[in-house]
Amino acid sequence: MSADPTADPRQDYDARRTRCPVHTHAGHVTAYGHPEVLEVVTRPELYSSAVSRHLQLPNGLDGAEHATLRALTDPYLNAPAALREIETVARAVMRELLAALPRPATVEAVSDLGARYAVRVQLRWLGWQPGREEELLAWIDENRRASRSGDHAWTARVAEAFDAIIRAELAPRRAQPGADVTSRLMADPGLGRPLTDEELVSILRNWTAGDLGSLALCVGVVLHGLATRPEVQDRVRQGVPDAELDAILDELLRLDDPFVANRRRATVDTALGGVPVPAGTVVHVNWTAANRDPRVFPDPDAFDPHAHAAANVVYGAGPHACPGRALSTLELRVFTQELLHATRTLSLAAPATREQAPGGGYATLPLTLA
Ligand code: HEM
Structure with missing residues (x-):
């Protein structure tokens, strides 16, 4: 791990992908290339x-168990009525945050704006x-510091x-259900029975902690x-x-995908990009590297929202593709619209x-809003 706080891990991923799109290290395999990442995530019969x-x-x-649970949970995240509710909440939260900011102001955009916005919207x-x-x-x-430390006990x-926070939210609703999303999920009969506490904690953890x-x-x-990119900023403003x-947001995230990796386990002896993958091997897919693969994006650093949209894997691909994509895009769109509407310029x-x-992505991003 680099000690230089401005060092960009993308350079390392790009170099690894260029050397070889699939790496083996300490019995784990990592796919850095776009076709290889797609091969892993779209072939659940192998991974x-x-x-x-x-x-x-x-x-x-x-398989079927996954499809059943997605059918139950997806509508909470992407049904049009759910998105309308979230849009109202997100706009109100962003206006509150902006109203509390003096102008001009210098803010730390990731924690003061991004994290606070995400948490407040999610809570409501x-x-x-x-x-x-x-x-x-x-x-x-703390979660960020723990995962960076590599200390499994801390993580x-x-x-x-x-999980304790989630359980503390479930307990009062057992006694007195409300009309909120958490209460609706607790009463959902989609599996032919109510979800258990353990299942609820796991689903809600995915919607929040992750x-x-x-x-x-x-x-x-x-x-x-x-x-x-002041010209893009002005156009959006x-x-x-x-x-x-939405296409602009997706493209900015493709260039510098902050959601780096996920895992699978090979269920049969197979091969990936010519590298043998024995059954049982843990295979990591690096979305950030795949999104910058010149075999698919001939000029990976070029900003081209329309040309790059189809192959963009910021929100994954295959049966596990992100069910929160519409929700995240909506939250990012509302955030951007409100912020640009309330400012004349934003600069580093x-x-x-x-x-x-x-x-x-960035740990800290000091921004001046004027
Ligand atoms: C903020 C930007 C987000 C990004 C970049 C992102 C990205 C991703 C990606 C790449 C996957 C695929 C994982 C895999 O194949 O193993 C995924 C899965 C998932 N995401 Fe997101 N996500 C985001 C936000 C959200 C939000 C806001 C929610 C819910 C409120 C959400 C819920 C999920 C869930 C439940 C899965 C697992 C789906 C499954 O296994 O079937 N995501 N996400």
């Missing part, structure tokens, strides 16, 4: 998602106690602390992209259709520092 010993719903399931959407905002912000920070303690940090990192990448803004106030592997 299982059951990698963790913890219950992971829906991401640790395969799920109907959780507003008082949990500081607790969840502190949790995101496990941090994960348990999050994604609050990702959304904050996405905010950092998007704002860095806009601050360093003047107003572009939602679909065009100081050099950004990079999040170090296994994370992606």
